[in-house]
Amino acid sequence: MTGICTGRVAAVTGAGRGLGRAHALAFAAEGAKVVVNDLGVGLDGTGGAAGPAQQVVDEIRARGGEAVAHGGDIATTDGAASLVATALETFGRLDTLVNNAGFLRDRMLVNLDEDDWDAVMRVHLKGHFLPLRHAAAHWRAEAKAGRPPEARVINTSSGAGLLGSVGQGNYSAAKAGIVGLTLVAAAELGRYGIQINAIAPAARTRMTEQAFADTMAAPEGDGFDAMAPENVSPLVVWLGSGASAGVTGRVFEAEGGRITVMEGWRPGPTADRGARRTPAEAGDTARKLLADAEPPQPVYGAQ
Incomplete structure:
Protein backbone atom coordinates (compact mmCIF):
# COMPACT_ATOMS: atom_id res chain seq x y z
CA MET A 1 0.00 0.00 0.00
CA THR A 2 1.35 3.42 -0.93
CA GLY A 3 0.33 6.94 -0.01
CA ILE A 4 1.44 10.02 1.89
CA CYS A 5 2.37 7.89 4.93
CA THR A 6 4.32 5.18 3.13
CA GLY A 7 7.25 4.10 5.30
CA ARG A 8 5.83 5.66 8.45
CA VAL A 9 4.61 3.95 11.62
CA ALA A 10 1.59 5.40 13.41
CA ALA A 11 0.25 4.54 16.87
CA VAL A 12 -3.42 5.38 17.47
CA THR A 13 -4.94 5.14 20.95
CA GLY A 14 -8.58 4.26 21.43
CA ALA A 15 -8.56 2.85 17.92
CA GLY A 16 -10.96 -0.05 18.34
CA ARG A 17 -14.07 1.95 17.49
CA GLY A 18 -15.33 5.30 16.26
CA LEU A 19 -12.85 8.01 15.37
CA GLY A 20 -9.80 5.98 16.39
CA ARG A 21 -10.79 3.08 14.19
CA ALA A 22 -11.38 5.45 11.27
CA HIS A 23 -7.97 7.04 11.83
CA ALA A 24 -6.18 3.68 11.99
CA LEU A 25 -7.79 2.46 8.77
CA ALA A 26 -7.04 5.77 7.03
CA PHE A 27 -3.37 5.70 8.04
CA ALA A 28 -3.07 2.15 6.77
CA ALA A 29 -4.75 3.11 3.49
CA GLU A 30 -2.05 5.77 3.04
CA GLY A 31 0.75 3.27 3.54
CA ALA A 32 1.48 3.53 7.28
CA LYS A 33 2.07 0.56 9.54
CA VAL A 34 -0.27 0.96 12.49
CA VAL A 35 -0.22 0.14 16.19
CA VAL A 36 -3.89 -0.16 17.16
CA ASN A 37 -4.37 0.56 20.86
CA ASP A 38 -7.65 -0.12 22.64
CA LEU A 39 -8.71 -1.47 26.01
CA GLY A 40 -12.13 -2.41 24.69
CA VAL A 41 -13.93 -0.70 27.58
CA GLY A 42 -17.54 0.44 27.70
CA LEU A 43 -18.71 3.99 27.08
CA ASP A 44 -18.12 4.85 30.75
CA GLY A 45 -14.68 3.23 30.86
CA THR A 46 -15.69 0.04 32.66
CA GLY A 47 -15.05 -3.51 31.51
CA GLY A 48 -12.55 -4.32 28.80
CA ALA A 49 -11.85 -6.73 25.97
CA ALA A 50 -9.08 -7.26 23.43
CA GLY A 51 -11.54 -7.82 20.60
CA PRO A 52 -12.03 -4.30 19.16
CA ALA A 53 -8.30 -3.63 18.64
CA GLN A 54 -7.71 -7.02 17.03
CA GLN A 55 -10.73 -6.58 14.76
CA VAL A 56 -9.25 -3.35 13.39
CA VAL A 57 -5.88 -5.06 12.91
CA ASP A 58 -7.64 -7.83 11.01
CA GLU A 59 -9.40 -5.24 8.81
CA ILE A 60 -6.11 -3.54 7.99
CA ARG A 61 -4.40 -6.84 7.17
CA ALA A 62 -7.33 -7.95 5.02
CA ARG A 63 -6.80 -4.82 2.94
CA GLY A 64 -3.11 -5.54 2.49
CA GLY A 65 -1.74 -3.36 5.27
CA GLU A 66 0.38 -4.03 8.34
CA ALA A 67 -0.83 -3.56 11.89
CA VAL A 68 -0.46 -4.87 15.43
CA ALA A 69 -2.82 -4.70 18.39
CA HIS A 70 -1.85 -3.13 21.72
CA GLY A 71 -4.07 -3.60 24.75
CA GLY A 72 -2.13 -1.61 27.34
CA ASP A 73 -3.68 1.15 29.48
CA ILE A 74 -2.10 4.31 28.07
CA ALA A 75 -3.11 6.27 31.18
CA THR A 76 -0.40 4.34 33.08
CA THR A 77 3.35 4.74 32.72
CA ASP A 78 3.83 1.08 31.86
CA GLY A 79 1.01 1.08 29.31
CA ALA A 80 2.22 4.24 27.58
CA ALA A 81 5.81 3.01 27.52
CA SER A 82 4.72 -0.34 26.08
CA LEU A 83 2.80 1.45 23.31
CA VAL A 84 6.03 3.03 22.09
CA ALA A 85 7.94 -0.22 22.67
CA THR A 86 5.39 -2.18 20.61
CA ALA A 87 5.93 0.13 17.64
CA LEU A 88 9.71 -0.12 17.92
CA GLU A 89 9.81 -3.87 18.48
CA THR A 90 7.28 -4.70 15.76
CA PHE A 91 8.10 -2.18 13.06
CA GLY A 92 11.47 -0.73 14.09
CA ARG A 93 10.33 2.88 14.40
CA LEU A 94 7.58 5.28 15.48
CA ASP A 95 6.76 8.38 13.45
CA THR A 96 3.25 9.44 14.42
CA LEU A 97 1.22 9.33 17.62
CA VAL A 98 -2.52 9.97 17.61
CA ASN A 99 -3.92 10.45 21.11
CA ASN A 100 -7.60 9.63 20.85
CA ALA A 101 -8.67 7.35 23.73
CA GLY A 102 -11.47 8.53 25.98
CA PHE A 103 -14.86 7.91 27.56
CA LEU A 104 -17.65 9.88 29.23
CA ARG A 105 -19.07 10.23 32.74
CA ASP A 106 -21.57 13.03 32.11
CA ARG A 107 -23.27 14.74 35.06
CA MET A 108 -24.42 18.23 35.95
CA LEU A 109 -21.83 19.77 38.27
CA VAL A 110 -23.83 19.41 41.48
CA ASN A 111 -24.26 15.68 40.72
CA LEU A 112 -20.71 15.05 39.51
CA ASP A 113 -18.89 12.64 41.80
CA GLU A 114 -15.19 12.94 42.51
CA ASP A 115 -14.64 9.50 40.96
CA ASP A 116 -16.36 10.64 37.75
CA TRP A 117 -14.11 13.70 37.64
CA ASP A 118 -10.94 11.70 38.28
CA ALA A 119 -11.78 8.95 35.79
CA VAL A 120 -12.41 11.36 32.90
CA MET A 121 -9.33 13.45 33.72
CA ARG A 122 -7.27 10.29 33.88
CA VAL A 123 -8.21 8.82 30.51
CA HIS A 124 -8.34 12.07 28.53
CA LEU A 125 -5.64 14.25 30.06
CA LYS A 126 -3.24 11.77 31.62
CA GLY A 127 -3.94 9.45 28.70
CA HIS A 128 -2.62 12.17 26.38
CA PHE A 129 0.34 13.20 28.53
CA LEU A 130 1.90 9.79 29.12
CA PRO A 131 2.03 8.51 25.50
CA LEU A 132 3.26 11.94 24.40
CA ARG A 133 5.92 11.97 27.09
CA HIS A 134 7.26 8.50 26.21
CA ALA A 135 7.15 9.06 22.46
CA ALA A 136 8.85 12.45 22.83
CA ALA A 137 11.61 10.92 24.98
CA HIS A 138 12.31 8.41 22.21
CA TRP A 139 12.32 11.07 19.50
CA ARG A 140 14.54 13.39 21.53
CA ALA A 141 17.04 10.56 21.98
CA GLU A 142 16.96 9.95 18.23
CA ALA A 143 17.61 13.63 17.54
CA LYS A 144 20.52 13.74 19.99
CA ALA A 145 21.97 10.63 18.34
CA GLY A 146 22.07 12.44 15.01
CA ARG A 147 18.90 10.85 13.64
CA PRO A 148 16.45 13.76 13.67
CA PRO A 149 12.89 12.45 13.40
CA GLU A 150 10.05 13.72 11.29
CA ALA A 151 7.72 13.12 14.21
CA ARG A 152 4.06 14.06 14.46
CA VAL A 153 1.57 14.06 17.34
CA ILE A 154 -2.14 14.70 16.91
CA ASN A 155 -4.08 15.27 20.13
CA THR A 156 -7.87 15.06 20.38
CA SER A 157 -9.66 17.96 22.04
CA SER A 158 -13.33 18.81 21.50
CA GLY A 159 -15.70 21.68 20.96
CA ALA A 160 -16.57 21.07 24.61
CA GLY A 161 -12.99 21.95 25.49
CA LEU A 162 -13.05 25.12 23.39
CA LEU A 163 -16.51 26.43 24.34
CA GLY A 164 -17.73 24.30 27.24
CA SER A 165 -20.66 21.88 27.29
CA VAL A 166 -23.49 21.74 29.82
CA GLY A 167 -23.44 18.47 31.75
CA GLN A 168 -19.82 17.81 30.81
CA GLY A 169 -17.76 19.80 33.29
CA ASN A 170 -15.19 17.03 33.69
CA TYR A 171 -14.94 16.30 29.97
CA SER A 172 -14.80 20.00 29.00
CA ALA A 173 -12.05 20.69 31.53
CA ALA A 174 -10.00 17.71 30.34
CA LYS A 175 -10.38 18.65 26.68
CA ALA A 176 -9.40 22.26 27.42
CA GLY A 177 -6.34 20.92 29.23
CA ILE A 178 -5.39 18.96 26.12
CA VAL A 179 -5.24 22.22 24.16
CA GLY A 180 -2.90 23.71 26.76
CA LEU A 181 -0.74 20.59 26.70
CA THR A 182 -0.59 20.74 22.90
CA LEU A 183 0.63 24.35 22.88
CA VAL A 184 3.32 23.73 25.49
CA ALA A 185 4.52 20.51 23.86
CA ALA A 186 4.75 22.17 20.44
CA ALA A 187 6.88 24.96 21.90
CA GLU A 188 9.16 22.62 23.85
CA LEU A 189 9.67 19.82 21.34
CA GLY A 190 9.98 21.58 18.00
CA ARG A 191 13.77 21.69 18.34
CA TYR A 192 13.81 17.87 18.15
CA GLY A 193 11.80 17.61 14.93
CA ILE A 194 8.49 16.93 16.68
CA GLN A 195 5.28 18.67 15.56
CA ILE A 196 2.22 18.62 17.82
CA ASN A 197 -1.28 19.72 16.81
CA ALA A 198 -4.79 19.16 18.12
CA ILE A 199 -8.14 18.52 16.52
CA ALA A 200 -11.63 19.22 17.84
CA PRO A 201 -13.72 16.73 15.85
CA ALA A 202 -17.48 16.40 15.52
CA ALA A 203 -18.68 13.00 14.39
CA ARG A 204 -21.13 10.23 15.18
CA THR A 205 -19.50 7.87 17.68
CA ARG A 206 -20.52 5.97 20.80
CA MET A 207 -19.69 9.09 22.82
CA THR A 208 -21.97 11.39 20.80
CA GLU A 209 -24.80 9.28 19.43
CA GLN A 210 -27.09 9.76 22.44
CA ALA A 211 -26.53 13.50 22.80
CA PHE A 212 -26.99 14.17 19.07
CA ALA A 213 -29.28 11.34 18.01
CA ASP A 214 -31.44 13.52 15.78
CA THR A 215 -28.85 15.75 14.14
CA MET A 216 -26.28 12.99 13.66
CA ALA A 217 -28.44 10.43 11.91
CA ALA A 218 -26.83 8.91 8.83
CA PRO A 219 -28.52 9.93 5.56
CA GLU A 220 -30.43 7.47 3.48
CA GLY A 221 -29.37 6.43 -0.01
CA ASP A 222 -26.22 7.95 -1.47
CA GLY A 223 -26.33 11.22 0.50
CA PHE A 224 -23.17 12.57 2.12
CA ASP A 225 -22.97 11.41 5.72
CA ALA A 226 -21.61 14.59 7.28
CA MET A 227 -21.26 13.01 10.71
CA ALA A 228 -19.32 9.89 9.70
CA PRO A 229 -16.05 9.63 11.69
CA GLU A 230 -14.22 8.87 8.43
CA ASN A 231 -14.64 12.54 7.44
CA VAL A 232 -12.27 13.64 10.22
CA SER A 233 -9.50 11.17 9.42
CA MET A 262 -9.22 27.79 15.59
CA GLU A 263 -7.53 31.01 16.67
CA GLY A 264 -7.92 30.73 20.41
CA TRP A 265 -7.51 33.40 23.04
CA ARG A 266 -6.19 36.71 21.74
CA PRO A 267 -6.06 40.10 23.49
CA GLY A 268 -9.24 42.08 22.95
CA PRO A 269 -10.17 45.55 24.20
CA THR A 270 -7.81 46.76 26.90
CA ALA A 271 -7.29 49.79 29.14
CA ASP A 272 -4.23 50.71 31.18
CA ARG A 273 -4.37 53.74 33.47
CA GLY A 274 -0.88 53.17 34.88
CA ALA A 275 -2.17 53.08 38.45
CA ARG A 276 -4.27 50.90 40.77
CA ARG A 277 -8.05 51.17 40.48
CA THR A 278 -10.64 50.90 43.18
CA PRO A 279 -13.05 47.97 42.81
CA ALA A 280 -15.73 50.34 41.52
CA GLU A 281 -13.33 51.85 39.00
CA ALA A 282 -12.25 48.36 37.88
CA GLY A 283 -15.87 47.46 37.38
CA ASP A 284 -16.58 50.57 35.33
CA THR A 285 -13.56 49.87 33.14
CA ALA A 286 -14.50 46.21 32.71
CA ARG A 287 -18.03 47.11 31.61
CA LYS A 288 -16.72 49.59 29.05
CA LEU A 289 -14.30 47.01 27.66
CA LEU A 290 -17.01 44.34 27.52
CA ALA A 291 -19.20 46.71 25.52
CA ASP A 292 -16.47 46.86 22.87
CA ALA A 293 -15.62 43.15 22.96
CA GLU A 294 -16.91 40.38 20.72
CA PRO A 295 -19.57 38.32 22.53
CA PRO A 296 -18.42 34.80 23.47
CA GLN A 297 -19.61 31.79 21.56
CA PRO A 298 -22.43 30.01 23.41
CA VAL A 299 -21.68 27.01 25.58
CA TYR A 300 -23.01 23.79 24.06
CA GLY A 301 -26.36 22.95 25.60
CA ALA A 302 -26.89 26.37 27.17
CA GLN A 303 -30.42 27.79 27.07
Whole structure:
Protein backbone atom coordinates (compact mmCIF):
# COMPACT_ATOMS: atom_id res chain seq x y z
CA MET A 1 0.00 0.00 0.00
CA THR A 2 1.35 3.42 -0.93
CA GLY A 3 0.33 6.94 -0.01
CA ILE A 4 1.44 10.02 1.89
CA CYS A 5 2.37 7.89 4.93
CA THR A 6 4.32 5.18 3.13
CA GLY A 7 7.25 4.10 5.30
CA ARG A 8 5.83 5.66 8.45
CA VAL A 9 4.61 3.95 11.62
CA ALA A 10 1.59 5.40 13.41
CA ALA A 11 0.25 4.54 16.87
CA VAL A 12 -3.42 5.38 17.47
CA THR A 13 -4.94 5.14 20.95
CA GLY A 14 -8.58 4.26 21.43
CA ALA A 15 -8.56 2.85 17.92
CA GLY A 16 -10.96 -0.05 18.34
CA ARG A 17 -14.07 1.95 17.49
CA GLY A 18 -15.33 5.30 16.26
CA LEU A 19 -12.85 8.01 15.37
CA GLY A 20 -9.80 5.98 16.39
CA ARG A 21 -10.79 3.08 14.19
CA ALA A 22 -11.38 5.45 11.27
CA HIS A 23 -7.97 7.04 11.83
CA ALA A 24 -6.18 3.68 11.99
CA LEU A 25 -7.79 2.46 8.77
CA ALA A 26 -7.04 5.77 7.03
CA PHE A 27 -3.37 5.70 8.04
CA ALA A 28 -3.07 2.15 6.77
CA ALA A 29 -4.75 3.11 3.49
CA GLU A 30 -2.05 5.77 3.04
CA GLY A 31 0.75 3.27 3.54
CA ALA A 32 1.48 3.53 7.28
CA LYS A 33 2.07 0.56 9.54
CA VAL A 34 -0.27 0.96 12.49
CA VAL A 35 -0.22 0.14 16.19
CA VAL A 36 -3.89 -0.16 17.16
CA ASN A 37 -4.37 0.56 20.86
CA ASP A 38 -7.65 -0.12 22.64
CA LEU A 39 -8.71 -1.47 26.01
CA GLY A 40 -12.13 -2.41 24.69
CA VAL A 41 -13.93 -0.70 27.58
CA GLY A 42 -17.54 0.44 27.70
CA LEU A 43 -18.71 3.99 27.08
CA ASP A 44 -18.12 4.85 30.75
CA GLY A 45 -14.68 3.23 30.86
CA THR A 46 -15.69 0.04 32.66
CA GLY A 47 -15.05 -3.51 31.51
CA GLY A 48 -12.55 -4.32 28.80
CA ALA A 49 -11.85 -6.73 25.97
CA ALA A 50 -9.08 -7.26 23.43
CA GLY A 51 -11.54 -7.82 20.60
CA PRO A 52 -12.03 -4.30 19.16
CA ALA A 53 -8.30 -3.63 18.64
CA GLN A 54 -7.71 -7.02 17.03
CA GLN A 55 -10.73 -6.58 14.76
CA VAL A 56 -9.25 -3.35 13.39
CA VAL A 57 -5.88 -5.06 12.91
CA ASP A 58 -7.64 -7.83 11.01
CA GLU A 59 -9.40 -5.24 8.81
CA ILE A 60 -6.11 -3.54 7.99
CA ARG A 61 -4.40 -6.84 7.17
CA ALA A 62 -7.33 -7.95 5.02
CA ARG A 63 -6.80 -4.82 2.94
CA GLY A 64 -3.11 -5.54 2.49
CA GLY A 65 -1.74 -3.36 5.27
CA GLU A 66 0.38 -4.03 8.34
CA ALA A 67 -0.83 -3.56 11.89
CA VAL A 68 -0.46 -4.87 15.43
CA ALA A 69 -2.82 -4.70 18.39
CA HIS A 70 -1.85 -3.13 21.72
CA GLY A 71 -4.07 -3.60 24.75
CA GLY A 72 -2.13 -1.61 27.34
CA ASP A 73 -3.68 1.15 29.48
CA ILE A 74 -2.10 4.31 28.07
CA ALA A 75 -3.11 6.27 31.18
CA THR A 76 -0.40 4.34 33.08
CA THR A 77 3.35 4.74 32.72
CA ASP A 78 3.83 1.08 31.86
CA GLY A 79 1.01 1.08 29.31
CA ALA A 80 2.22 4.24 27.58
CA ALA A 81 5.81 3.01 27.52
CA SER A 82 4.72 -0.34 26.08
CA LEU A 83 2.80 1.45 23.31
CA VAL A 84 6.03 3.03 22.09
CA ALA A 85 7.94 -0.22 22.67
CA THR A 86 5.39 -2.18 20.61
CA ALA A 87 5.93 0.13 17.64
CA LEU A 88 9.71 -0.12 17.92
CA GLU A 89 9.81 -3.87 18.48
CA THR A 90 7.28 -4.70 15.76
CA PHE A 91 8.10 -2.18 13.06
CA GLY A 92 11.47 -0.73 14.09
CA ARG A 93 10.33 2.88 14.40
CA LEU A 94 7.58 5.28 15.48
CA ASP A 95 6.76 8.38 13.45
CA THR A 96 3.25 9.44 14.42
CA LEU A 97 1.22 9.33 17.62
CA VAL A 98 -2.52 9.97 17.61
CA ASN A 99 -3.92 10.45 21.11
CA ASN A 100 -7.60 9.63 20.85
CA ALA A 101 -8.67 7.35 23.73
CA GLY A 102 -11.47 8.53 25.98
CA PHE A 103 -14.86 7.91 27.56
CA LEU A 104 -17.65 9.88 29.23
CA ARG A 105 -19.07 10.23 32.74
CA ASP A 106 -21.57 13.03 32.11
CA ARG A 107 -23.27 14.74 35.06
CA MET A 108 -24.42 18.23 35.95
CA LEU A 109 -21.83 19.77 38.27
CA VAL A 110 -23.83 19.41 41.48
CA ASN A 111 -24.26 15.68 40.72
CA LEU A 112 -20.71 15.05 39.51
CA ASP A 113 -18.89 12.64 41.80
CA GLU A 114 -15.19 12.94 42.51
CA ASP A 115 -14.64 9.50 40.96
CA ASP A 116 -16.36 10.64 37.75
CA TRP A 117 -14.11 13.70 37.64
CA ASP A 118 -10.94 11.70 38.28
CA ALA A 119 -11.78 8.95 35.79
CA VAL A 120 -12.41 11.36 32.90
CA MET A 121 -9.33 13.45 33.72
CA ARG A 122 -7.27 10.29 33.88
CA VAL A 123 -8.21 8.82 30.51
CA HIS A 124 -8.34 12.07 28.53
CA LEU A 125 -5.64 14.25 30.06
CA LYS A 126 -3.24 11.77 31.62
CA GLY A 127 -3.94 9.45 28.70
CA HIS A 128 -2.62 12.17 26.38
CA PHE A 129 0.34 13.20 28.53
CA LEU A 130 1.90 9.79 29.12
CA PRO A 131 2.03 8.51 25.50
CA LEU A 132 3.26 11.94 24.40
CA ARG A 133 5.92 11.97 27.09
CA HIS A 134 7.26 8.50 26.21
CA ALA A 135 7.15 9.06 22.46
CA ALA A 136 8.85 12.45 22.83
CA ALA A 137 11.61 10.92 24.98
CA HIS A 138 12.31 8.41 22.21
CA TRP A 139 12.32 11.07 19.50
CA ARG A 140 14.54 13.39 21.53
CA ALA A 141 17.04 10.56 21.98
CA GLU A 142 16.96 9.95 18.23
CA ALA A 143 17.61 13.63 17.54
CA LYS A 144 20.52 13.74 19.99
CA ALA A 145 21.97 10.63 18.34
CA GLY A 146 22.07 12.44 15.01
CA ARG A 147 18.90 10.85 13.64
CA PRO A 148 16.45 13.76 13.67
CA PRO A 149 12.89 12.45 13.40
CA GLU A 150 10.05 13.72 11.29
CA ALA A 151 7.72 13.12 14.21
CA ARG A 152 4.06 14.06 14.46
CA VAL A 153 1.57 14.06 17.34
CA ILE A 154 -2.14 14.70 16.91
CA ASN A 155 -4.08 15.27 20.13
CA THR A 156 -7.87 15.06 20.38
CA SER A 157 -9.66 17.96 22.04
CA SER A 158 -13.33 18.81 21.50
CA GLY A 159 -15.70 21.68 20.96
CA ALA A 160 -16.57 21.07 24.61
CA GLY A 161 -12.99 21.95 25.49
CA LEU A 162 -13.05 25.12 23.39
CA LEU A 163 -16.51 26.43 24.34
CA GLY A 164 -17.73 24.30 27.24
CA SER A 165 -20.66 21.88 27.29
CA VAL A 166 -23.49 21.74 29.82
CA GLY A 167 -23.44 18.47 31.75
CA GLN A 168 -19.82 17.81 30.81
CA GLY A 169 -17.76 19.80 33.29
CA ASN A 170 -15.19 17.03 33.69
CA TYR A 171 -14.94 16.30 29.97
CA SER A 172 -14.80 20.00 29.00
CA ALA A 173 -12.05 20.69 31.53
CA ALA A 174 -10.00 17.71 30.34
CA LYS A 175 -10.38 18.65 26.68
CA ALA A 176 -9.40 22.26 27.42
CA GLY A 177 -6.34 20.92 29.23
CA ILE A 178 -5.39 18.96 26.12
CA VAL A 179 -5.24 22.22 24.16
CA GLY A 180 -2.90 23.71 26.76
CA LEU A 181 -0.74 20.59 26.70
CA THR A 182 -0.59 20.74 22.90
CA LEU A 183 0.63 24.35 22.88
CA VAL A 184 3.32 23.73 25.49
CA ALA A 185 4.52 20.51 23.86
CA ALA A 186 4.75 22.17 20.44
CA ALA A 187 6.88 24.96 21.90
CA GLU A 188 9.16 22.62 23.85
CA LEU A 189 9.67 19.82 21.34
CA GLY A 190 9.98 21.58 18.00
CA ARG A 191 13.77 21.69 18.34
CA TYR A 192 13.81 17.87 18.15
CA GLY A 193 11.80 17.61 14.93
CA ILE A 194 8.49 16.93 16.68
CA GLN A 195 5.28 18.67 15.56
CA ILE A 196 2.22 18.62 17.82
CA ASN A 197 -1.28 19.72 16.81
CA ALA A 198 -4.79 19.16 18.12
CA ILE A 199 -8.14 18.52 16.52
CA ALA A 200 -11.63 19.22 17.84
CA PRO A 201 -13.72 16.73 15.85
CA ALA A 202 -17.48 16.40 15.52
CA ALA A 203 -18.68 13.00 14.39
CA ARG A 204 -21.13 10.23 15.18
CA THR A 205 -19.50 7.87 17.68
CA ARG A 206 -20.52 5.97 20.80
CA MET A 207 -19.69 9.09 22.82
CA THR A 208 -21.97 11.39 20.80
CA GLU A 209 -24.80 9.28 19.43
CA GLN A 210 -27.09 9.76 22.44
CA ALA A 211 -26.53 13.50 22.80
CA PHE A 212 -26.99 14.17 19.07
CA ALA A 213 -29.28 11.34 18.01
CA ASP A 214 -31.44 13.52 15.78
CA THR A 215 -28.85 15.75 14.14
CA MET A 216 -26.28 12.99 13.66
CA ALA A 217 -28.44 10.43 11.91
CA ALA A 218 -26.83 8.91 8.83
CA PRO A 219 -28.52 9.93 5.56
CA GLU A 220 -30.43 7.47 3.48
CA GLY A 221 -29.37 6.43 -0.01
CA ASP A 222 -26.22 7.95 -1.47
CA GLY A 223 -26.33 11.22 0.50
CA PHE A 224 -23.17 12.57 2.12
CA ASP A 225 -22.97 11.41 5.72
CA ALA A 226 -21.61 14.59 7.28
CA MET A 227 -21.26 13.01 10.71
CA ALA A 228 -19.32 9.89 9.70
CA PRO A 229 -16.05 9.63 11.69
CA GLU A 230 -14.22 8.87 8.43
CA ASN A 231 -14.64 12.54 7.44
CA VAL A 232 -12.27 13.64 10.22
CA SER A 233 -9.50 11.17 9.42
CA PRO A 234 -8.06 12.77 6.24
CA LEU A 235 -6.94 15.84 8.23
CA VAL A 236 -5.49 13.62 10.96
CA VAL A 237 -3.57 11.56 8.41
CA TRP A 238 -2.20 14.68 6.73
CA LEU A 239 -1.12 16.13 10.08
CA GLY A 240 0.54 12.79 10.82
CA SER A 241 2.46 12.72 7.55
CA GLY A 242 5.62 14.39 6.33
CA ALA A 243 3.48 16.60 4.10
CA SER A 244 2.46 18.71 7.12
CA ALA A 245 6.00 20.06 7.62
CA GLY A 246 5.98 23.39 9.46
CA VAL A 247 2.50 23.01 10.96
CA THR A 248 2.65 22.83 14.75
CA GLY A 249 0.93 24.24 17.81
CA ARG A 250 -2.37 24.54 15.97
CA VAL A 251 -5.94 23.52 16.79
CA PHE A 252 -8.33 22.49 14.03
CA GLU A 253 -12.06 21.84 14.09
CA ALA A 254 -13.14 19.09 11.70
CA GLU A 255 -16.70 18.13 10.90
CA GLY A 256 -18.11 16.64 7.72
CA GLY A 257 -16.49 18.48 4.83
CA ARG A 258 -15.49 21.48 6.97
CA ILE A 259 -12.04 22.24 8.40
CA THR A 260 -11.53 25.32 10.58
CA VAL A 261 -8.34 26.72 12.06
CA MET A 262 -9.22 27.79 15.59
CA GLU A 263 -7.53 31.01 16.67
CA GLY A 264 -7.92 30.73 20.41
CA TRP A 265 -7.51 33.40 23.04
CA ARG A 266 -6.19 36.71 21.74
CA PRO A 267 -6.06 40.10 23.49
CA GLY A 268 -9.24 42.08 22.95
CA PRO A 269 -10.17 45.55 24.20
CA THR A 270 -7.81 46.76 26.90
CA ALA A 271 -7.29 49.79 29.14
CA ASP A 272 -4.23 50.71 31.18
CA ARG A 273 -4.37 53.74 33.47
CA GLY A 274 -0.88 53.17 34.88
CA ALA A 275 -2.17 53.08 38.45
CA ARG A 276 -4.27 50.90 40.77
CA ARG A 277 -8.05 51.17 40.48
CA THR A 278 -10.64 50.90 43.18
CA PRO A 279 -13.05 47.97 42.81
CA ALA A 280 -15.73 50.34 41.52
CA GLU A 281 -13.33 51.85 39.00
CA ALA A 282 -12.25 48.36 37.88
CA GLY A 283 -15.87 47.46 37.38
CA ASP A 284 -16.58 50.57 35.33
CA THR A 285 -13.56 49.87 33.14
CA ALA A 286 -14.50 46.21 32.71
CA ARG A 287 -18.03 47.11 31.61
CA LYS A 288 -16.72 49.59 29.05
CA LEU A 289 -14.30 47.01 27.66
CA LEU A 290 -17.01 44.34 27.52
CA ALA A 291 -19.20 46.71 25.52
CA ASP A 292 -16.47 46.86 22.87
CA ALA A 293 -15.62 43.15 22.96
CA GLU A 294 -16.91 40.38 20.72
CA PRO A 295 -19.57 38.32 22.53
CA PRO A 296 -18.42 34.80 23.47
CA GLN A 297 -19.61 31.79 21.56
CA PRO A 298 -22.43 30.01 23.41
CA VAL A 299 -21.68 27.01 25.58
CA TYR A 300 -23.01 23.79 24.06
CA GLY A 301 -26.36 22.95 25.60
CA ALA A 302 -26.89 26.37 27.17
CA GLN A 303 -30.42 27.79 27.07
